[in-house]
Amino acid sequence: MTVLEILSLVLLGTGAFFLAVGSIGIVRLPDFFTRTHATGKSDTLGLILALAGIAIHEGFTINSAKLLAAVVFVALTNPVGTHALARAAYRSGLRPWFVGNPPSEDPTSEQHEEPGTPEAAEGGPE
Numbered sequence: 001m002t003v004l005e006i007l008s009l010v011l012l013g014t015g016a017f018f019l020a021v022g023s024i025g026i027v028r029l030p031d032f033f034t035r036t037h038a039t040g041k042s043d044t045l046g047l048i049l050a051l052a053g054i055a056i057h058e059g060f061t062i063n064s065a066k067l068l069a070a071v072v073f074v075a076l077t078n079p080v081g082t083h084a085l086a087r088a089a090y091r092s093g094l095r096p097w098f099v100g101n102p103p104s105e106d107p108t109s110e111q112h113e114e115p116g117t118p119e120a121a122e123g124g125p126e
Helices: 003-028 032-058 062-091 118-122
Strands: none
Touching (some): 003 032, 032 062
16 A cells, blocks of 8 residues: 555545544534534534545546545535524524523623614614
């Protein structure tokens, strides 16, 4: 085996590990936000590593260039999509799950004021 074959196998194995961890996180974690965190982090890394391993195994061809373009696309779009889903869920009223008692006041309520509300126009609640 050559060094490039060993490197591609290591990347593929590591990518498969992170994809498995992300899949287990979807099943085991308690709420929407922690599940999107699991998919946003570990599945993105796992897919990037697996595609990079396949590109290295393929060698210097047009197929490896296409795979590396897919790596760039995944690296840019998966985190943005995960953030957009989590933000839309939070703005629609879904709140994170807390162990024990939830906080008495939402600490992020001032950060998410709509631009047209009176509090935003006056500079915040007093």
